[in-house]
Amino acid sequence: MDFPCIDRLEMRQRDLMAGPEPTYEKVVTGYELFHDSTPFVCDHGGVLPQMDVAYESWGRLNADRSNAILIHTGLSGSSHARSHAKNSRPGWWEKFIGPGLAIDTDRFFVVCTNVIGGCYGSTGPWSVNPATGQRYATTFPLLTVNDMVRAQFRLLDHLGIHKLHASVGASMGGMQSLCAAALHPERVGRLVTISACARSHPYSIALRFAQRQALMADPNFRRGFYYDGVQPHVGMKLARAVATVTYRSGPEWELRFGRRRRAPDQPPALCPDFLIETYLDHQSERFCLQYDANSLLYVSKAMDMFDISQSVTRRLAAQREHAAADLGHELATTAAACANVSVCMNIEDQPASTTGHSQAETEDEIAQDLIAGVRNAKQPTLVLGVQSDILFPVKQQREIAEILRRAGNERVTYYELDAMYGHDTFLIDVVNVGAAIKGHLENTT
Known part of the structure; x- marks a missing residue:
């Protein structure tokens, strides 16, 4: 044969x-680069001695800097969500972002980043470790979705944006948008999360493992x-x-x-x-x-470990604070930070700290933990699910809407789309997904 x-x-x-x-870097061009020379301590204890965040923007920031929308990407997404003068190639959300479109650049200043851990401009395993002159490869520290969001908020600080009009994302981007609203509620005016989850479930973890x-x-x-x-x-x-x-x-x-x-x-x-x-x-x-x-490897593993529960968020923060305290003033020196094997650990050697729930916990205890994790997210929220989605089934979006409501958010809108495109509906169904987003972002009540 x-x-x-x-x-x-x-x-x-x-x-x-x-x-x-x-x-x-040639796959995606025309982005801006935010370079942060301040060491970045990751949730699992690893440290990036410096960090780059690639981003692109559309529209204009208004005088009081209150019209900014942050777009979060999926697993392999780049900052190139929409074409512009420096890169005329259509972006991955080309038909959703622009004048008069779902995310109206006549009204809003739109920013999209490549997540840290990625390879389209932001610091990731392919980047050169400044301490060694070699690419990080799998000495790169393990990341969490929370780490990605914290890096994005450093960019927002750099841009002088204290509060977003909205945090918008689908798939892993929906995880990030939920995380941003829960961890930085005072800085997020509205929340849009599409085809995402409050915690990764075994089925999607198994698929990414394969x-x-x-x-x-x-x-x-x-x-x-x-x-x-x-x-x-x-x-x-x-x-x-x-x-x-x-x-x-x-x-x-x-x-x-x-x-x-x-x-x-x-x-x-x-x-x-x-x-x-x-x-x-x-x-x-x-x-x-x-x-x-x-x-x-790194970004998909961050998706697997995502869990917005209060206990998980607190544990990650404690790990990060402990690592920062141990390193102390040495963090100011790149060479010192990356000479320490506890900083630039191999992916196989990093601690497998628990980011899930004990089997001894009841479903109600798990739910209460999730509710506590979003208790501060009271902003107007749009949750979208797709009935044909097998990667993030609609029950996971229903769970997001439910825990937000049970946490006291009285402004949660949930839509369930009967579309046949599966998980990728958020990329394809411009009419229904776009209309829902537009209505939510522009609603003045």
């Missing part, structure tokens, strides 16, 4: 061995130290294929592909044969060298 798909992978391998490494295992099984992964060699493109391709299955829905694929084959007049093949297989192969191939493998 012929295996043309394996032949293509082997050819790609030979090309990579002869060619240069991917340069992720992706990471596929990636790390690639012989070119080399425990994350692959930057001077061949990229783990096969593992990344497999990981992306698994992810793509979770982003869309069966009803959509039934309509788009059905059981049609690429070449129905040919014998069946073990390589991509059905149209759905060719779609997955194309999507994963296109992605496998456009995003850093280590970033996928």
Whole structure:
């Protein structure tokens, strides 16, 4: 039997061995860079001696700086949510942001960042450690969603924005937006969280685990130290294929592909044969060298550990404060901070502190912990869920709305969309998702 798909992978391998490494900064261009020379202590005790946050903006900040909206991205998202003069390529939310659109840049000043841990300008595993002159790779500290949000608020401080008109995000961005509203309630005027959760559930954790295992099984992964060699493109391709299955829905694929084959007049093949297989192969191939493998590991793990419960938030804050106290004035010196093995730890050596709940806890105790975690989030809130979403099922968005209401937020609006696009509905359904967002942001009551 012929295996043309394996032949293509082997050819790609030979090309990579002869060619240069991917340069992720060229995938997204035209962003601004906020450089923070103040050491950044992460929730799990690691320290970044300095930090860059890539961001892009649209619209104008008004005189009292009260019209800013912060857009939070999903796992592999960049700051390029909308085209502009420095980068005319369509952004990932191009049809949602702009004059007169759902997020109206005639009214609002819109900011979007690449999260720390990413590879599109913000400090991540691909960045150079200033203490060693080498890329961090898997010496990069483990991150949390809370860390990402704290880095974003440092950017807001730099921009002179004390209070946001709104915090808006979908998927992992919805986790960030909820986190921002709960941890910085005095700085967030409105909350929009779409296709997200208050805590990651076992099903989504399992799916992301499978992706990471596929990636790390690639012989070119080399425990994350692959930057001077061949990229783990096969593992990344497999990981992306698994992810793509979770982003869309069966009803959509039934309509788009059905059981049609690429070449129905040919014998069946073990390589991509059905149209759905060719779609997955194309999507994963296109992605496998456009995003850093280590970033996928770190950012997806941060998603797994997300839990807005009060006990988890307090425990993370205590760990961070303890690490900062231990380091003391040494944090002011980059070399001293990163010479300490407790600062720049390998991902395999970092403490596996509990960020979930004990099995001994009852469901009511878990719910009360979640309610306590959002007790300060009283701002007008829009929660959107999608019935066909298998990655973040609607029960998780219902849980967000419920805990906010039980915590005393009387201004929670919950919509459940009957769309067939699955998790990616927030990228596709401009009419329904866009209208809901626009109405919430512009409501004056």
